[in-house]
Amino acid sequence: MSDSKQLAAAPIRAAIAELDPSQTLSVDEVAALLAAPPKPELGDFAFPCFLLARALKQAPPAIAAKLAEQLAADPNTGFAAVSALGPYINLKLDPAARTARVVSAALDPAWGALPDGSGKTIGIDYSSPNIAKPFGIGHLRSTAIGQALANLHRTLGYRVVAINHLGDWGTQFGKLMAAFERWGNEEALLDDPIQHLYDLYVRFHEEAKANPALDDEGRGWFRRLEQGDPAAHAYWERFRALSLREFHRIYERLGVSFDHEWGEAYYNNMLAALVDDVKASGITEESEGALVVKLDDLGLPPCLIIKSDGATLYSTRDLAAARYRYEQLGFEKFLYVVGHAQAVHFKQVFAVLDRMGYPWADRCIHVPFGMILGISTRKGTLVFLEDILNRGKELVREIMADREGFTDAEREQVSEQVSIGAIVFYDLSRGRIKDYPFEWDAILRGLRPGEHGPTGPYLQYTHVRLRALEEKFAEKFGALPEALSGEATEALHTADCAHLVALLERYPATLRQAASELEPAVISRFLLELAEGFNTFYSSGTRVLSDDEAATRARIALVVAVRRTLAHGLTLLGVPCPARM
RNA sequence: GCACUCGUAGCUCAGUUGGAUAGAGCGCCGGACUUCGAAUCCGUAGGUCGCAGGUUCAAUUCCUGCCGGGUGUACCA
Known part of the structure; x- marks a missing residue:
C-alpha cells in the first residue's frame, strides 16, 4: 500500500x-x-x-x-x-507534495529496505546442482530465482539463510563409479574433469538401454558407498571436489553465494535416527519389501523411506534435511526453489513431516518453476551455462569494439557484466512457472546491435544514461541533492515526470508483492516500466541539465531517485549495474 | 486413467487478486541523432481473452464440464 x-x-x-x-x-x-x-x-x-x-x-x-x-x-x-x-x-x-515526498524518500539511503521481516528467519534451498554433472542452463533457473528471492528477503529485513543442497549422494553416484570403473581415464579426468565425468554419465545411460545389468552394477556401487566401502568413498570424495571447484567459479561470476553447502551427503549420519522416528510415529508400513508412508487419502503415491534393497532415497534425505534445518535455523518459512516436475515429491515430504507431528511442516514451501525445454543431461544435449556466459561476453565485446574511451580492463569487466545481465534477466523476466525452450538467440537477446526489447542490457543502458547525467551535474553544480522540497518541484509537474513519481512510489509495494508471490518477475516488470518511463522522459525534448539551475536541481533529484531505484532492483535480481557500457 | 500446470495480438508475455474502451515488448511498416549516450525514442496496424455453461450490477479474473500443450504418477533425483 x-x-x-x-x-x-x-x-x-x-x-x-x-x-x-x-x-x-x-x-x-x-x-x-x-x-x-x-x-x-x-x-x-x-x-x-x-x-x-x-x-x-x-x-x-x-x-x-x-x-x-x-x-x-x-x-x-x-x-x-x-x-x-x-x-x-x-x-x-497535489503534485508538489506528492513529488517532494516520493523523491525525497527515494533519495534516502534506506530506500528499498523495509522492516517487514525483522526478527524473522527464512531459509532458502536453491541452485542445488548434482555433483559430477556439468552446471547446465537448467541450473540457471533455480540459481537465479533462488538468489533473487534471497536478496529480496534480505532487503525486506529477514535473516536469510541460503543453502545449496548439493546433489552429492544417490544412485547416480553409483552409476558414475560403475562407468568410471569400466571406461574411465585418469588423464582425461585430470585434464577436464567435468567433461570426462559427463561423457561417462551419458555413455552409461546409452549402454544401459541395451544392457540393464549396468543399472544393477550402478546400484551395487551406491550400496558400497552407503556402507562405507573405502574405494567407493575415495571416488566420491574426488568427484565431489572436482565438481565443486567448477561450481564455485560459476557462482562467483553470477554473484551467487550461500551460507551453507549442506549437500545430501551432509545428512547421512542423521538418516538412521530419522528412519527410527518415522517408524516410531506409527505411520509407516511394509510394502513390496520397502518401508513406505501411504498417503492415499491425500491422493498422493506412497512416500518411500527405505528401498527394498535397504538403501535410502531422496525423500529420506529430504526429511532428515528439513528436520535438521528447522533445528538449526528455527525458520519462519523455508523455500525449496526446485522445478515443478518435483511437485509431487515435495507434497509427499511435507505430508510426512506433518504426520510426524511437526507443526512447522506447513512452513515448508515448494517454489516451483518451469523447465527449459530441449535439453537433457542423459541425452547429452545439455548446454553448459559457462558456454552461454562466454558466448554472451564475446557478443558484447564485438559491440564495444568500435567504442572509444574504454581500457582493456573495462572492456573485460563490462562485457562480463552485460552478458550476465542479459542472461540472468532473461530468466527472471517472465513468471517463474513458465516453461521456455532453449534458444541461443532468445537467451542472448539484446546483445546484438539493432536489437531492442525488454532485456537486461536495456535496463543497464538506462542506468548508464542516468549515471552519465549525475556525473555531468556534479561537474557543474557539485554534490547531488539528498532531498527535494515541495516548493522546488515545479519543473517536475509534467505528465512524464508524474508518471515516474507514481512508479517510484510503487517500489516498496512492488517488493512486498514480489515477496508474497515469491516471484522475482514482479520486480523485473517494474524495472522495465521504470526504465521505459525514464527513457520516454529523456527523449521527450526536455533537457535534464539546463541553464535554469532550479529546474535542473529538481530534475536531477528525480534522476538520482530513478537511478537508485533501478540499481537497487537490478542488484536484487543479480543483474550487475555497470557505470558505463 | 488420475494429479499438478499452462492456454490472452503472428511471436514472447502483462493484466493491480471481480471493475471504466483487455495492455506492453518483439517482429512488420513509417518516422526521430549539429545540444544531456540512438544498446534509445515516437507513430500505424494487429483480439470471438482455448470452447461451453454457471455465480452477479459487473468475469480474462471465481465455480463446473470439455478441448489442447507440458510435467508427474513407489524403490532415479
Missing part, C-alpha cells in the same frame, strides 16, 4: 461516513479499493462506488457524483482535483 493511497483514502472514508453513517468501511479497506484510472489524465486514483450502491439504495453514478461534490467542497482533503465519471470518483493529488 503506497502512502498516497493511504492519504487519499482518509478523506474519502470521511465523505462516505457523512453520506451513510452506518457505513463500516475502514481507511485501509477504502485504500485497497483505490485503483489506477485507465488513463493518467483522469487522475492519480479512482474510487469505484459499486459497493456502496446496496447500502445506499442508489445507483453507483449518483453516489459518485454526490461524494465527488462533497470532496470538492472540502478544502482540507489535499486533492488537487476531484471529479465523478460514471460510477467512479477520479482523484488528483
Whole structure:
C-alpha cells in the first residue's frame, strides 16, 4: 500500500461516513479499493462506488457524483482535483507534495529496505546442482530465482539463510563409479574433469538401454558407498571436489553465494535416527519389501523411506534435511526453489513431516518453476551455462569494439557484466512457472546491435544514461541533492515526470508483492516500466541539465531517485549495474 | 486413467487478486541523432481473452464440464 493511497483514502472514508453513517468501511479497506484510472489524465486514483450502491439504495453514478461534490467542497482533503465519471470518483493529488515526498524518500539511503521481516528467519534451498554433472542452463533457473528471492528477503529485513543442497549422494553416484570403473581415464579426468565425468554419465545411460545389468552394477556401487566401502568413498570424495571447484567459479561470476553447502551427503549420519522416528510415529508400513508412508487419502503415491534393497532415497534425505534445518535455523518459512516436475515429491515430504507431528511442516514451501525445454543431461544435449556466459561476453565485446574511451580492463569487466545481465534477466523476466525452450538467440537477446526489447542490457543502458547525467551535474553544480522540497518541484509537474513519481512510489509495494508471490518477475516488470518511463522522459525534448539551475536541481533529484531505484532492483535480481557500457 | 500446470495480438508475455474502451515488448511498416549516450525514442496496424455453461450490477479474473500443450504418477533425483 503506497502512502498516497493511504492519504487519499482518509478523506474519502470521511465523505462516505457523512453520506451513510452506518457505513463500516475502514481507511485501509477504502485504500485497497483505490485503483489506477485507465488513463493518467483522469487522475492519480479512482474510487469505484459499486459497493456502496446496496447500502445506499442508489445507483453507483449518483453516489459518485454526490461524494465527488462533497470532496470538492472540502478544502482540507489535499486533492488537487476531484471529479465523478460514471460510477467512479477520479482523484488528483497535489503534485508538489506528492513529488517532494516520493523523491525525497527515494533519495534516502534506506530506500528499498523495509522492516517487514525483522526478527524473522527464512531459509532458502536453491541452485542445488548434482555433483559430477556439468552446471547446465537448467541450473540457471533455480540459481537465479533462488538468489533473487534471497536478496529480496534480505532487503525486506529477514535473516536469510541460503543453502545449496548439493546433489552429492544417490544412485547416480553409483552409476558414475560403475562407468568410471569400466571406461574411465585418469588423464582425461585430470585434464577436464567435468567433461570426462559427463561423457561417462551419458555413455552409461546409452549402454544401459541395451544392457540393464549396468543399472544393477550402478546400484551395487551406491550400496558400497552407503556402507562405507573405502574405494567407493575415495571416488566420491574426488568427484565431489572436482565438481565443486567448477561450481564455485560459476557462482562467483553470477554473484551467487550461500551460507551453507549442506549437500545430501551432509545428512547421512542423521538418516538412521530419522528412519527410527518415522517408524516410531506409527505411520509407516511394509510394502513390496520397502518401508513406505501411504498417503492415499491425500491422493498422493506412497512416500518411500527405505528401498527394498535397504538403501535410502531422496525423500529420506529430504526429511532428515528439513528436520535438521528447522533445528538449526528455527525458520519462519523455508523455500525449496526446485522445478515443478518435483511437485509431487515435495507434497509427499511435507505430508510426512506433518504426520510426524511437526507443526512447522506447513512452513515448508515448494517454489516451483518451469523447465527449459530441449535439453537433457542423459541425452547429452545439455548446454553448459559457462558456454552461454562466454558466448554472451564475446557478443558484447564485438559491440564495444568500435567504442572509444574504454581500457582493456573495462572492456573485460563490462562485457562480463552485460552478458550476465542479459542472461540472468532473461530468466527472471517472465513468471517463474513458465516453461521456455532453449534458444541461443532468445537467451542472448539484446546483445546484438539493432536489437531492442525488454532485456537486461536495456535496463543497464538506462542506468548508464542516468549515471552519465549525475556525473555531468556534479561537474557543474557539485554534490547531488539528498532531498527535494515541495516548493522546488515545479519543473517536475509534467505528465512524464508524474508518471515516474507514481512508479517510484510503487517500489516498496512492488517488493512486498514480489515477496508474497515469491516471484522475482514482479520486480523485473517494474524495472522495465521504470526504465521505459525514464527513457520516454529523456527523449521527450526536455533537457535534464539546463541553464535554469532550479529546474535542473529538481530534475536531477528525480534522476538520482530513478537511478537508485533501478540499481537497487537490478542488484536484487543479480543483474550487475555497470557505470558505463 | 488420475494429479499438478499452462492456454490472452503472428511471436514472447502483462493484466493491480471481480471493475471504466483487455495492455506492453518483439517482429512488420513509417518516422526521430549539429545540444544531456540512438544498446534509445515516437507513430500505424494487429483480439470471438482455448470452447461451453454457471455465480452477479459487473468475469480474462471465481465455480463446473470439455478441448489442447507440458510435467508427474513407489524403490532415479
